[in-house]
Every structure is written in C-alpha cells, then in structure tokens.
Amino acid sequence: MSQWPEWLPLNSGLRPLFPYGAPQVPAEAVLNTNENPFPISAALAKAIASRVEIVATNLNRYPERDATTLRAGLAAFINSLSQSAVTVDNIWAANGSNEIIQSLFLAFGEKGAIGFTPSYSMHPLIARVTQTGWIDGQRRADFSLDIALAKEEIAQANPALTFITTPNNPTGSSITIAEIAELAQVVPGLLVVDEAYAEFSDEISAVTLITQYPNVVVIRTMSKAFSFAGARLGYLVADKAVIDSLFLVRLPYHLSALTQAAAEVALEYRDELLGNVAALIKNREWVESELKKLHLSVIPSKANFLLFSGFDIPAPILWKSLLDAGVLIRDVGLSGYLRVTIGTEADNKLFIQALTKIIADRESTKK
Ligand SMILES: *Cc1c(COP(=O)(O)O)cnc(C)c1O
Helix, strand or coil, X not given: CCCCCCCCCCCCCCCCCCCCCCCCCCCCEECCCCCCCCCCCHHHHHHHHHHHHHHHCCCCXXXXXXXXXXXXXXXXXXXXXXXXXXXXXXXXXXXXXXXXXXXXXXXXXXXXXXXECCCCCHHHHHHHXXXXXXXXXXXXXXXXXXXXXXXXXXXXXXXXXXXEECCCCCCCCCCCHHHHHHHHHHCCCEEEEEXXXXXXXXXCCHHHHCCCCCCEXXXXXCCCCCCCHHHCCEEEECCHHHHHHHHHHCCCCCCCHHHHHHHHHHHHCXXXXXXXXXXXXXXXXXXXXXXXXXXXXXXXXXXXXXXXXXXXXXXXXXXXXXXHCCEECECCCCXXXXXXXXXXXXXXXXXXXXXXXXXXXHHXXXX
C-alpha cells in the first residue's frame, strides 16, 4: 500500500518513507526539539541586521563559495573551547549539521554506515535518502553504549562510516574521550562523532583526537547551545583530506551570503550566546530532581534535555495530555519514555506542574 500515484517515478527506497515531522504546534512551553529557549539579545539581533544590510547590497552576486571567513571564525571558536589548533582547512560549514551528515553520506557512504540505537533518528533517515546502507547497532538495556559490543558490531559490518552521538540524543548520556579514542583505533573508515550538544557537556571534545586519529570527524552545530537554530548553521571539524572530499559533493554556493553573515556576527557574540549554557544546566538539574520526586526514572544527561520513564500511562497519551495543558514535549517512539527539552524556569515549572497534575489525576481514578 502506497500513498504515491503509480505514474510517479519516485525512487523505490523513498516510497515507504514519511517526511521528517516533529510536530510544530503552538504551545505555551515548546520543549520538543532541543532548541535553546533564550532568544538572542536585541544587541545581537541589531548587529545581524546591520551586517545583513551591507551584504544585501551585494546580493546580485553569488556568495563567497568557500565561506572562508566564516570557517576561519569557526576554527577560532573551536580552538578557544578545546585548546586545539585547527585551521580553516579543518572546517566545513553547511545549512545545519543535517546537510553535513548528507554530504558525508554522499562522499563516503558507498560501503555503508552503522550507528547505535536509540540515537539521532536523522542519521539512518538521511542514509536511506542518499541510498547509503545503514546498520542499527545495539546499546545496553539502559541505553548506554557497550564499547566492546560496538567494536564487534563494527568489525562485522565493516562500514565506511561509524556514527557516535555524544551526548547522545534522545538519551542525553555521553561516552568518554578514551572510549572515542578506543573506537577510532578500530573503525575501518571514518568515526563520525556527532557533538550537537557538546557545549552542555564537561567531556573533552573529540576534536582533540583529530591530529592523532585523522579518521575522526566531528559534527557541531549552532542550533542548540548557540541559540541559532533558525539560521541553519552546522559545521564539521576534520582532517583536511576529509574537508577536501566534501568540496566534491557540495552544491555550488550552498551557503547563502545571508547565512554566512549572520553566523559570522553570532560568533563575535559567542560569550553572550554561550552564557545561557550554565543556566540551562542548572535548570536541567532542577527538572531532573522534580521528575525524581514524582518517582520517575531519568537517564543522567549531559545535554539540554532529559529522557524519562516510569509513568504508567502510555507515552503517546501522556504526551497528548501535556500538550492539552500547553506543554509540547517529544515522543521519540521509545515505548514507555518521553523526552523533554530544558526550557526557561517558567517553561520548566509549567511542565512539572502539568505532569504532576496528570499523574495525580491518574492516581485518583485508580483508587
Ligand atoms: C539537533 C541535532 C542536530 C542538529 O541539526 P542541525 O541541522 O544542525 O539543526 C544534529 N545532531 C543531533 C544529534 C541533534 O540532536
């Protein structure tokens, strides 16, 4: 059974698929896509507008194709966070890290990829769209990564790309730099470390491994800690040979002059933008303790979200009850679990109040 008309020559691999669709519905507290709840400051918004005004006078011309200024800025940013010494030649920038992931599959996907489930659902989905073979590796029952088992599965799959997400989405759990190095020594192709939430974590970034292990490639994004999801800016830190390969698969002028300008200005305000990270970590600790007071289980998280379980209501029903109360969180399709993004204090209070009431109402109907 297919939703597609017979005459449409849609690729067979795409026929059973549905478009990515985290619900974008209005809610009082939007806690479903791990965005930063704090908007950029008025000063930064103004600085972006002024830069865009200048760039706009030149929009009759194609943008700077290699985004050299922006990539140099990203290199400096990474070096300041990780005491690394990467240069513009080690950075690739694109329209969100999703485009980075797509480019990796286009350039390196021929011999397939492996990831460890549950993890970021876009990895296998983009693999499928690019006709890259994908293997679902296993995690332990508590969703932590079993490195010994992962090594066995990698050896068996012999993939070109091994995906590790740390801190992992949707669980929030992370692995250590020593464990990443252990995997880098055994993967047959590239070890792709998706660090979308790295700024929230106290683990050492895998960018520090690239000099020793040139097969380590690290995906970062401005969408989460940086409060910049709407601008669409993701980037890759890798050996020069990896970056050079991506020039083969990128579309010409893929990164708009407006995007480049906005991201360059945002990097100039990085201290202000990352200033919210500490507050979000504190808020995460508060939400975690409140969830535990409700006798729920929470996976320890080093990101800006929590995966929780232990409620005796089916997850889709609890999700809908919360939405009816004005709180949009995420049903990630794991039976018995829901994921909540950490918001402002007001968002988090609304979430905990709504959840407390739903659970109490449920208890009283059971009596
Ligand atoms: C949110 C997220 C991304 C970010 O995607 P963008 O396209 O940069 O917005 C990448 N990887 C993971 C694991 C994520 O959760």
